[in-house]
Amino acid sequence: MxxxxxxxxxxxxxxxxxxxxxxxxxxxxxxxxxxxxxxxxxxxxxxxxxxxxxxxxxxxxxxxxxxxxxxxxxxxxxxxxxxxxxxxxxxxxxxxxxxxxxxxxxxxxxxxxxxxxxxxxxxxxxxxxxxxxxxxxxxxxxxxxxxxxxxxxxxxxxxxxxxxxxxxxxxxxxxxxxxxxxxxxxxxxxxxxxxxxxxxxxxxxxxxxxxxxxxxxxxRAPTGRVVLRSPDAERVVALLDGRVVDRDGDRLAVRHPDAAELNAQLVRAGLRVAEIATERRTLEQVVLERTGAGSDRVVRG
Structure with a gap:
């Protein structure tokens, strides 16, 4: 066009x-x-x-x-x-x-x-x-x-x-x-x-x-990580043995290619999952990576 x-x-x-x-x-x-x-x-x-x-x-x-x-x-x-x-x-x-x-x-x-x-x-x-x-x-x-x-x-x-x-x-x-x-x-x-x-x-x-x-x-391609929330966060960290790369309370970022497969693994272990999703790059991240510093920045919200 x-x-x-x-x-x-x-x-x-x-x-x-x-x-x-x-x-x-x-x-x-x-x-x-x-x-x-x-x-x-x-x-x-x-x-x-x-x-x-x-x-x-x-x-x-x-x-x-x-x-x-x-x-x-x-x-x-x-x-x-x-x-x-x-x-x-x-x-x-x-x-x-x-x-x-x-x-x-x-x-x-x-x-x-x-x-x-x-x-x-x-x-x-x-x-x-x-x-x-x-x-x-x-x-x-x-x-x-x-x-x-x-x-x-x-x-x-x-x-x-x-x-x-x-x-x-x-x-x-x-x-x-x-x-x-x-x-x-x-x-x-x-x-x-x-x-x-x-x-x-x-x-x-x-x-x-x-x-x-x-x-x-x-x-907004996948980052190779899965983000989840679990009331059993401590046990999730222990089960995944080093694959948890970030944690904020009950929110965990896990190095894993497949959210559905990870969810099934946690459920089989008897762990509760409140939310789970494949992490994707945000548009904000993409724009900030590709634009230089300046006095008039892109509005983020």
Missing amino acids: IETAGLTKRYGRVLAVDGVDLAVPEGARYGLLGPNGSGKTTLIRMLLGLVFATSGRISILGRPVPRRLHEVLPDVGAMVEGPAAYGHLSGRANLRLIDGAGKSVRATRRRRIEDTLERVGLGGVDARPVRTYSLGMRQRLGLAAALLRAPRLLVLDEPTNGLDPQGIHEIRELLREVSAAGTTLLLSSHLLAEVEQLCTWVGIMDRGRLVGQDELAAL
């Missing part, structure tokens, strides 16, 4: 994006992670033709960008940084202007706008002018504009910025619904927890470079 090769952007002496080879598969929910200032927004702006690359190649929906951008954009919905709107108009009126600027069917415009406002949670408050909207409401309106034409590709820059926990949950569920209907998602964020809950693919940026890119499940 999106492919770049050696994509680079310089602003004078500043190398904002450095030789990025991005690959977003069709149908993926791709999370672009990295600290603020790592180049995520600049990369997205190049994909959408908002700034030109210094060098490198971009292909979106199988077409070169920016040369054939006019063919690509009708199938792309986007929200980049703070969504803009006419403050004296309602959200509904803003969406009418956006929809009227394209080639959409006028006869279905009103129904599509109403449906989209309901989907993003603005149906009941839309008589108000946008200048009275909170930051979270403006984010919802920006998302509504991106979704209005049922895009094949949805590109979102920090889509949950300004939303409260309930709003974040609602937008997450909406994006899952959009993805299930066949839309490919590319979203940038510095919130690890949101990306981990929503995305199927992850790219990690640091200081302008793409330092990691893979399916989330592959990045």
Whole structure:
């Protein structure tokens, strides 16, 4: 759906994006992670033709960008940084202007706008002018504009910025619904927890470079350890004879390749197991391993 090769952007002496080879598969929910200032927004702006690359190649929906951008954009919905709107108009009126600027069917415009406002949670408050909207409401309106034409590709820059926990949950569920209907998602964020809950693919940026890119499940590979809780922790330690590598009260980390096999061994020995699971690397661990120290770190929750 999106492919770049050696994509680079310089602003004078500043190398904002450095030789990025991005690959977003069709149908993926791709999370672009990295600290603020790592180049995520600049990369997205190049994909959408908002700034030109210094060098490198971009292909979106199988077409070169920016040369054939006019063919690509009708199938792309986007929200980049703070969504803009006419403050004296309602959200509904803003969406009418956006929809009227394209080639959409006028006869279905009103129904599509109403449906989209309901989907993003603005149906009941839309008589108000946008200048009275909170930051979270403006984010919802920006998302509504991106979704209005049922895009094949949805590109979102920090889509949950300004939303409260309930709003974040609602937008997450909406994006899952959009993805299930066949839309490919590319979203940038510095919130690890949101990306981990929503995305199927992850790219990690640091200081302008793409330092990691893979399916989330592959990045969170098993560590070769099993984590368990047992009220018989002392006896578990004695039974496993040196394979317990970490202990915190009744929580034990055991060097073992198979949680089910270990559980069966403990049960046969008459030991109680309250919880047991194969330990996997967290996304936080993956990101911190691949990004350098800086003043603006990735948010971990």
